[in-house]
Amino acid sequence: MTASFDLNPRRLVEPGEPATAMEIKLRRRSRLSSGIRYGVLLVFGLIMLYPLIWLIGASFKTNAEIFASPSFWPENPTLSGYIKGWETSTPYTFGRFFWNTFLIITPKVIGTAISCTLVAYGFARFDFPGKKILFATVIATLLLPNVVTRIPQYLLFRDIGWLDSFLPLWVPSAVAGDAFFVFMLIQFLRAIPRDMEEAARVDGANTLQTLVYIVVPLLMPAIISVCLFQFMWTMNDFLGPLIYISSVEKYPVSLALKLSIDTTEAFDWNQILAMSVLALAPSLAVFFLAQKYFIEGISTGGVKG
């Protein structure tokens, strides 16, 4: 924005006047300073991303090569890290662990999308006694550190027999338990004009029909953002499975990765790096396919992470 002054020094002088020495100087300076900016951004960006580039390259290296040079390029590319890493030291392959992650993510994402949409609609479009207080709890929950509620939640799930199952990992989210998403959808809904909804009501649609046929299509980009963030955070979640899942056959990818560090790190580095790449792959793929939803979501609702 401030650069707009640099880039348009003409604005400072009368239109049609020939370029003065001052103008030429300004133009040169702006070209130079934007060159420096690009340079800084590029170098800094490369430093930031090099660990990831190195990770991908190193996953195709032999164990001997990983700690031999800082280059990311594998001299003798091998798939053995992937093949042996996939097998794991357990009776199960990583396929099983990805399947487990899928079994947690699917109900969690769908449940989050539906429940948060209903609740945000309730907050944004209805007045009811106690709404202000209830909305204040959304903000309070947003700021409440999970660490405070974790132990009693564990005891609760123990008492209803949910330990070592996927239920504690997704059920709380499926009842709009992630205040951040409710908040984000409310922010989006407030920006959508109500005219069409009011017209639908006049035509005799009830509130649920209005929600499904009018609001949801308008809100779709925001709902997609919610799904994507929930997908990503669930992929990354480690503490939840660590507390609740005890049998290896139910391990999601994050726990399985921790297990393979514990069992093979001393010698088979490339297996761990290869499985790390696979663990990151779904998130990376989703991010690159749908990054505009991430940027919009995060800019509207603010975000954690």
Place this chain on the structure above:
Amino acid sequence: MGGDSKYLGYLYVAPYVAGLLLFTAFPFAASFYLSFTDYDLLSTPKWTGLDNYTKLFTRDRTFDRSLTVTLLYVFMTVPVKLAFALLVAVILNYRLKAINFFRTAYYVPSILGGSIAIAVLWRYIFAEAGLVNMIIGIFGLEPVNWFGDPSNALITITLLRCWQFGSAMVIFLAALQSVDKSLYEAASIDGANQWHLFRYITLPLITPVIFFNLIMQTVQAFQEFNGPYIITQGGPLKSTYLLPLYIYDKAFKSFDMGYASAIAWVLFAIIMVLTLIAFWSSKKWVYYAGDKRS
């Protein structure tokens, strides 16, 4: 909406209310109660009054260490991360053609950063023979013992969080782009230079977003678990033993649920006091333009 019962809204927020009561409000109250008890999961909780808290503050040297490390960690990461995020957002906000490309590149670490795979990667690149030491070796520097030396280990963990400045940056960038351009034009006609424009126009206008990022980043930094758990296991000499690790060990390894709850409440109290200070002080430095704020 007109004509409808004034209770209709409850129908829609019902799932939230149920979840709030069952998974947040009840556990919140229960954990406060548990913090005054001795509870090992086998027998019923035994009321011990203030014993847990007395022990924490007078006899528990691990807690002292853990609390110090946690505060250091938060006060190192949050300012650095926010400063980075703001700096890069300001640079990106100059009308660079490749703004979307750079925004994406800087955002990727935030998307992946919390995952176990990245913590694993951190172990490799900061290992004794790892990537970072190989690179500084090229410049003739001695290898650094990143994880083995208690004075370096916390910095290495801190770097992991600072690396993920992208999400704060995207929020800053959105705020910078919404600043009314005509303000800059008016000021620069009056002879303001670029630093003046930033200091007296941009900065005041984005204080609400700085405030938001400050609170969220602080609350999250206090809860960091994955990084130190995977990378250093809290060591060496407990130099990266953040409070969430201590709580986890007490609760799920020693099954000392009452004591773990007390630590959790101390952590919660610290976060709450800092948040309240931030809210209270915000009246003095956060500028809300009366209009255009949703």
